[in-house]
Amino acid sequence: GQQLNQSPQSMFIQEGEDVSMNCTSSSIFNTWLWYKQDPGEGPVLLIALYKAGELTSNGRLTAQFGITRKDSFLNISASIPSDVGIYFCAGQLGPGNTPLVFGKGTRLSVIA
């Protein structure tokens, strides 16, 4: 199946630091999404990107849809303890009814 390469796999950062993670693929995607999963919960959508080059913010989170449509990054500024969790990128290869492909996730730990 299609693969999304998400990096890094895990991160340990100090509270207040900025964080950056990214996803790449050899395929062109129509949509990029970023989800966060808290322990024992299902993923929750953070940011959705629909156009190449699009830069979207949600509070301290910023994500961009790469110009080539093959990559996306997520930045978290001034991290806080509740940012702890697993962040997943997901891409959609086709129109609105095409199922999502997920990356393997980035596990974020924040040290207070």
Added chain:
Amino acid sequence: NAGVTQTPKFRILKIGQSMTLQCTQDMNHNYMYWYRQDPGMGLKLIYYSVGAGITDKGEVPNGYNVSRSTTEDFPLRLELAAPSQTSVYFCASKRGGQSSGNTIYFGEGSWLTVV
């Protein structure tokens, strides 16, 4: 405001047993999905449905069956449980259509162990 509800939350099965994971959504969403999540891995699509009476295989459908007799419900059945099916299962739904965006709502997950 229930959203997507999955049951059971936890289950231990013996090899060869069968069971059904229940999923229901109260948002009148057309699209429903079943994913499995293995440790250190992303979510892999098992089956999905674009509406009542319609189901399609995802990336990893072997060993599973689904049905969609109503808009609200999308049960996932394991007929002969195998250790390889030990995983966390997530049901999800989306309103559907080109203008709906891609807000997929996930359930809280079902932890299944096959021993």
